[in-house]
Amino acid sequence: MGSRGNWLSWSPEFLKLFVWPLPVVCYRRQVGREPTGFPQHRYSPRTTEDGRYSPDLMKKTLFLYRLLFTAFCLLGVLTSFPVWAQNLPEFVPVTPIILDNGLTVILRENHTAPVATMRIYVRTGSIYEQEYLGSGISHLFEHLISGGSTSTRSEEETRAILDSIGGASNAYTTKDHTAFFVTTSSDHFDTVIELMADWMQNSTFPPNEFDREWGVVQRELEQDENDPESVLYDLASANMFRVHPEKYPVIGHKEILQRLTREDVIKYYKRMYSPDNMIVVAVGDFNKEEVLEKIKKAFQNFKRQSIPPITLPEEPLQISKRVVVKGMDVQVALARMDFRTVDLLHPDLYPLDVLDFILSHGESSRLVREIKDAQQLVYSLSTFSYTPHYRPGNFTVSISLDPANLEKAQNAILSELYRLKTELVTEQELQKAKKQKISEYISGLQTVESQASDLGINMLGALDPNFSQKYVENIQKVTAEDIRRVVHKYFFEDNLSVTMIVPKAVEEAKQQKPEEKITPSPIRKVVLDNGMVLLTRRNPGVPLVSLQAYFKGGLMVENEKNNGISNFTAQMLLKGTKTRTALDIASFFDSIGGGIEAGSGNNTFSVSAAVLSADFDSALEVVADVIQNPTFPEEEMEKLRKVILAEIKRIDETWESESETFFRRNFFAKSPYRYLSIGLEETVSGFTRKDLQGFYQAFCVPNNLVLAVFGDIDPVHVEELVKKEFSGFEKNPSLKFPEVPEEPPLEKSREVRKTTEKTVSAIYLGYPGMDLYNVKDRDAITVLDAIISGIGYPSGWLHNELRGRQLVYVVHAYNFA
Numbered sequence: 001m002g003s004r005g006n007w008l009s010w011s012p013e014f015l016k017l018f019v020w021p022l023p024v025v026c027y028r029r030q031v032g033r034e035p036t037g038f039p040q041h042r043y044s045p046r047t048t049e050d051g052r053y054s055p056d057l058m059k060k061t062l063f064l065y066r067l068l069f070t071a072f073c074l075l076g077v078l079t080s081f082p083v084w085a086q087n088l089p090e091f092v093p094v095t096p097i098i099l100d101n102g103l104t105v106i107l108r109e110n111h112t113a114p115v116a117t118m119r120i121y122v123r124t125g126s127i128y129e130q131e132y133l134g135s136g137i138s139h140l141f142e143h144l145i146s147g148g149s150t151s152t153r154s155e156e157e158t159r160a161i162l163d164s165i166g167g168a169s170n171a172y173t174t175k176d177h178t179a180f181f182v183t184t185s186s187d188h189f190d191t192v193i194e195l196m197a198d199w200m201q202n203s204t205f206p207p208n209e210f211d212r213e214w215g216v217v218q219r220e221l222e223q224d225e226n227d228p229e230s231v232l233y234d235l236a237s238a239n240m241f242r243v244h245p246e247k248y249p250v251i252g253h254k255e256i257l258q259r260l261t262r263e264d265v266i267k268y269y270k271r272m273y274s275p276d277n278m279i280v281v282a283v284g285d286f287n288k289e290e291v292l293e294k295i296k297k298a299f300q301n302f303k304r305q306s307i308p309p310i311t312l313p314e315e316p317l318q319i320s321k322r323v324v325v326k327g328m329d330v331q332v333a334l335a336r337m338d339f340r341t342v343d344l345l346h347p348d349l350y351p352l353d354v355l356d357f358i359l360s361h362g363e364s365s366r367l368v369r370e371i372k373d374a375q376q377l378v379y380s381l382s383t384f385s386y387t388p389h390y391r392p393g394n395f396t397v398s399i400s401l402d403p404a405n406l407e408k409a410q411n412a413i414l415s416e417l418y419r420l421k422t423e424l425v426t427e428q429e430l431q432k433a434k435k436q437k438i439s440e441y442i443s444g445l446q447t448v449e450s451q452a453s454d455l456g457i458n459m460l461g462a463l464d465p466n467f468s469q470k471y472v473e474n475i476q477k478v479t480a481e482d483i484r485r486v487v488h489k490y491f492f493e494d495n496l497s498v499t500m501i502v503p504k505a506v507e508e509a510k511q512q513k514p515e516e517k518i519t520p521s522p523i524r525k526v527v528l529d530n531g532m533v534l535l536t537r538r539n540p541g542v543p544l545v546s547l548q549a550y551f552k553g554g555l556m557v558e559n560e561k562n563n564g565i566s567n568f569t570a571q572m573l574l575k576g577t578k579t580r581t582a583l584d585i586a587s588f589f590d591s592i593g594g595g596i597e598a599g600s601g602n603n604t605f606s607v608s609a610a611v612l613s614a615d616f617d618s619a620l621e622v623v624a625d626v627i628q629n630p631t632f633p634e635e636e637m638e639k640l641r642k643v644i645l646a647e648i649k650r651i652d653e654t655w656e657s658e659s660e661t662f663f664r665r666n667f668f669a670k671s672p673y674r675y676l677s678i679g680l681e682e683t684v685s686g687f688t689r690k691d692l693q694g695f696y697q698a699f700c701v702p703n704n705l706v707l708a709v710f711g712d713i714d715p716v717h718v719e720e721l722v723k724k725e726f727s728g729f730e731k732n733p734s735l736k737f738p739e740v741p742e743e744p745p746l747e748k749s750r751e752v753r754k755t756t757e758k759t760v761s762a763i764y765l766g767y768p769g770m771d772l773y774n775v776k777d778r779d780a781i782t783v784l785d786a787i788i789s790g791i792g793y794p795s796g797w798l799h800n801e802l803r804g805r806q807l808v809y810v811v812h813a814y815n816f817a
Contacts, residue, residue, distance in 0.1 A: 093466045094455060097292065102276025102304050105295055106455050106465050107288040110448050112541070116284025117183040117448045118192050120200060121456045124272045125176035126252070127245040127390065128310050135260050136217065136252020137268055139173040143213040144265065146171040146180050150202035155209060158195065159795075165191050173250055176390055177460055183449055186285040190294060193282075197298035200273060210262045215806035218258070221251050223809055226655055226758045228330050228501045236336045236396075236499040239324045244315040244391055274305035279459050283452040312390060322497040327504035329757060331649035332379065333403040334501040337410065338396045341490050344389040344461050348489070350474045351482035352385040352395055357433035358425055358483070359383045359397075359417075363586030366429070367397070370416055373583075376639060377401060377409040379646040389461040395490065402646070403506045410498065420487040424480040432591050434476055439593035439612070441472045446542060524715050531703025531731045534722055536715040543613040545711035547623055550606045553699045555672045557738055562691070563672075564679015567600035568644065569692045569700075573607055574598050575636035577629040580622070582636050588622055596623070600677045603772065605699075613712040617721060620709075624725035627705075630696065632689050641684060648681050652756075659762035666752045667766045670741035673816070701732035743768075772817045781815045789813040 097105040124138045147162070147169065149155045162169055165188035171180045180199065182192045224230040234249045241247040251257075280299075282291055318340055342348045359367045360383040372381050378401040387393035397417075401409050444450050458467040520539035527533055553566045574596060575582040589596050594611035607627060611619040652658040661676060668674035678684075709718050746768050770777045782791075789812055790796040794803075802808045 096459060096465060099275070099296060099299065101299065101302055102274070103299055103302065104279045104459065105292060106279065106281045106459060107291060108283045108451060108455065109286065109288050110283050110451065111285050113448075114186045114285045115183065115448055116186040116189040116192070116282065116286055117181060117452050118189070118196055119179055119181040119281045119452045119456050120196055121279040121281070121460055122178045122180075122200075122273060123176065123277050123460070124178045124268075125174050126248050126250045127175050127312060128272070129245075129248075129268075130308070130310065132256075132260070132264065132268065133245055134248045134253050135256040136221075136250065137260060137264065138178050139251050140213065140217055140257070140260065141265065141269065142171045142173045142178050142180075143217060144205055144209060145199050145203050148199070148209055149204050149206050150198045151204055152198050152202050161191060161195060167192065175246060175250060176388065179456070181449070181452070189282075189284065189286055189291070193291070193294050193298050197295075197302075200278065201299070201302050203269065203273075205262060205265055205269070207262060210265065212804055212806055214257075214260070216803060216809060217251065218254060219806070219809040221254050221257065222759050223655075224251065226760055228328055228334055228653060231326065231328065232334050232336060232499060232501050235324055235326055235501075236338060236497070239322055239499045240318075240338055240340065240394060240497045241315055241391075243313050245312065246315075246391055271305060271307065274307055275299060275302045276304050277307055279456055281452045281456040281459075283448040283455070315391065318495055318497070321493050323500075324498070325500045325502060327506065327508065328501055330501060330503050330653050332400050332646050332653075333406055333503070333506070334398075334400050335406060335410070336396055336398050336497075336499045337413065338394045338497045338499070339490050339492075339495050340497075341385065341393045341395050341486075342387055343392055344387050346387070347474075348486050349385075349387045349393075350471075351478045351486045352387070352393075352490075354430070354433045354437070354475060354478045355420075355425075355483050355486065356383050356385045356395070357436050358429050361433070361436055362590030364583060364590045367413065367416055369583065371399075371409065371412055373639065375412055376642065377405045377412055379643050400646070403502050406500065406502070414493075417487065417491050420484060421491070423484075425483055427480070430478070430480055430483075434478070435593050436590070437472060437475045441468065521715070526719055528702065528723060528726065530726065530729055531701075531705075532722075532726060532729065533706045534719060535706065535708040535710075536713065536718050537708075537710045538713055538715055539710060540712045543712045545611055545613050545616045545619075545709065545713055547609045547611075547620065548606060548708040548710075549608070549623065549627060550604045550706045550708075551699055551704050552603065552737070553605045553704075554601045554603050555675055555677055556603050556740055557699065558672050558675065559738075560675075560680075561683065562687075562695075563675040563683045564644070564677070565683070565687060565691065565695050566605040567677050567679060568640070568684065568687055569695045570598040570600050570605040570607065571640055571644075572632050572637060572692055573626045573630045573696075573700075575640065576631050576633045577625045578631060579629070580625060582633075585622060585626065589619070592619070594619060596626075602673060602677070616711075616713065616718075620721055620725055624722075624729075627700065628726070628729050632692050632696075634689055637689060637692070641687070644678060644684050645681060647678055648684065651676070651678075655756075655758050655760045655762050658754075658756070658758075659764060662752075662754050663764035663766065667764075669744055671743045672740065698732075699735075701735055702726065702729045703731040703733075703735055766816075769815060770817055774817070778815065778817055785813045785815060 092108075094106055094108050097107070099105060124141065126133075126136065126138055129135060129137055147155060147158050149158075153161075161167075162182070165184045167182045167184040167188070169182040171178065173179075180196060182196060184192055237249070238247045280295060282288075282295070341352055357365070359365055360381055362368070363373070367381055367383065372378050378399045380400045382398050383396060384398075385393065385395045397413055399409060399413075445454060454468050455465040459465045461467070464470075520537055520541070522537070524536045525533065526536075555563075555566070558565060574585055577585075580588075585596065589609070589611070592611060592615040594609065594615060596607070596609040598607045599605065607623060609619055609623050650657075651661055664676070665674050707722065709722070769781070772778075785791050786796065788796045788798045790799060794810075796813075798813065799811050802811050
């Protein structure tokens with residue numbers, strides 16, 4: 001988490017940023033960066049950067065992730081690869097430009113939309129802090145520089161400039177670099193160049209800003225101490241590395257951080273913020289020759305500094321298995337199993353990355369199918385292969401589970417991994433993983449921001465901005481024998497580090513390419529004979545299709561006796577039909593590099609899918625099948641029940657989910673919104689197959705369904721296909737919704753408190769508001785939210801005032817209609 005000087009203005013200029021493309025959530029490998037979901041990077045508290053999503057397992061994010069493939073160009077390249085591997089996007093290779101002062105500049109034109117982004121990467125991550133190791137001074141710098149005062153302008157003047165151009169600005173810090181970035185409409189890009197050049201050269205760190213951000217970072221550090229996954233990440237780093245500075249958290253240790261002074265900051269700034277220690281990347285709707293001249297002018301007075309040579313100590317070879325256990329106030333155990341592997345430029349990088357996909361990407365993957373579904377030893381499981389440029393990498397298996405299953409689950413996982421020493425992965429598994437890597441690669445290059453990030457991270461890690469394309473090409477060369485070889489080489493007990501977060505009681509007992517600009521078509525609405533509403537929109541900008549099927553339901557049709565039934569029923573739709581098993585459904589979407597998900601909210605429950613446009617027809621058939629023909633298998637129902645109950649137990653583990661739940665249950669007196677869509681332990685425990693079938697028959701009917709199909713489609717073809725696939729879906733003329741209890745008026749203010757052992761306090765202030773249909777007031781209060789708290793970004797007068805006085809780390813406002 002990170003900078004405070006990041007502003008978002010909801011001006012018409014800013015709205016240009018969202019003309020193209022559609023939203024994306026994807027997994028994206030970047031050079032030398034750990035996969036998302038692990039808190040290596042310190043970000044602004046209310047924004048994400050390049051696929052950094054909240055690791056909180058309780059947060060059910062909207063399934064919007066998009067998979068992408070490029071148009072087939074029929075060029076005879078990569079002829080030894082499968083057909084789908086011959087159609088990678090062809091970006092014109094970029095050549096780094098080194099200015100006279102040593103500044104590296106990388107430019108790429110992208111005229112898809114009138115948007116441009118600029119990023120500056122500084123080699124000042126936590127591993128390079130020298131005498132300040134463990135202090136998190138690089139991360140503190142990120143807070144101070146991004147949007148802070150310079151010798152040219154004040155913090156307030158910077159904020160006003162960003163507001164006026166609608167600039168989306170943020171920064172983050174990792175183990176090996178700090179990055180600053182601003183995205184805006186291309187007609188304001190000159191301002192961005194001048195502004196960011198000013199930050200890099202002329203920051204002054206006024207005492208009041210230093211004191212404020214020094215305090216803010218400490219509050220952030222205290223917040224992380226209550227996050228089990230953040231604790232697990234830092235604990236695993238310290239477990240794997242006893243000598244290398246990788247062992248230090250990016251944010252630092254509190255006792256060392258507290259010793260930092262403003263004089264330390266100025267000294268470090270003069271030492272490390274030198275042009276020959278930076279990379280400037282710009283991507284967008286501009287002429288690169290003109291932008292290069294403007295960058296040269298903006299940095300012309302930036303002189304080289306004498307940067308001391310930094311030699312990172314080599315981590316000694318690990319000679320035996322390491323195990324570290326920490327007790328926390330949790331109900332569900334978390335564990336990581338880390339094998340030390342290779343750095344970024346080692347050829348074994350490629351089979352390790354393919355193995356990662358074979359093991360855990362998709363419900364039909366090896367470990368998910370065997371450990372999670374068949375043996376039911378874990379609630380969740382993922383793997384990743386992290387290979388940075390500055391140290392040996394690690395191949396990790398990460399799990400959440402019942403503490404009682406810790407030993408059994410680890411043994412079962414090792415058994416599955418060691419099997420790969422004697423048997424080859426199948427050709428089907430190999431090809432599926434490679435196709436998923438192609439989809440992942442293309443998905444991550446849809447926006448100017450993601451392209452700039454790709455170029456910058458490639459240059460930092462591999463000294464080659466075009467490395468990613470070479471990476472994907474080498475992935476296609478991996479064989480089954482290569483995978484067996486790396487398993488033999490790196491997967492053995494003396495090379496294993498195990499790190500666990502367990503309930504305190506358990507621990508105590510144990511101790512005892514650029515495209516033409518494309519405009520999407522208008523949304524087309526069709527009502528079918530059975531009452532089903534079909535919405536279509538053609539957007540040929542990317543060859544992807546998103547299907548969203550929404551039923552009216554969710555909390556609004558629930559009460560204290562059946563809370564959670566919408567969520568349970570929705571998820572069971574994917575667990576088997578009359579002609580397909582749960583594994584069949586998962587395997588289908590895995591095999592095409594797509595995805596499907598189901599869930600529930602306040603007013604709806606849904607089934608969502610995202611696929612390549614070439615696979616739309618077959619994907620629609622499967623989606624129609626799960627909606628119309630679910631069988632609610634008892635065995636699958638019991639598996640799902642265990643997972644949901646585990647998530648319910650974890651609600652109070654983090655202060656965010658605990659405080660929100662406490663607020664809702666006390667603010668609403670009669671409304672079903674006082675509940676969470678996941679349900680209550682007593683209701684979820686008691687649901688029967690008959691209950692779910694009854695709910696399905698009542699509300700999963702066509703006259704209660706809106707199906708939206710957006711993307712690279714022919715709306716007429718989609719309409720014909722939908723009519724065909726849903727021809728047997730009969731409307732329910734007696735569809736009726738339960739009456740929602742009227743919420744009594746709040747006649748006077750009331751206050752409720754809950755005392756916990758967490759070191760973070762949370763305050764919710766709620767006022768009776770409007771219903772969903774009051775569009776005029778909803779729009780007005782959305783604007784008010786932007787003014788008060790910046791909606792999704794760290795800004796707004798309430799944020800600035802409270803955080804400026806070091807009273808809060810995060811402050812949010814939202815409208816619950």
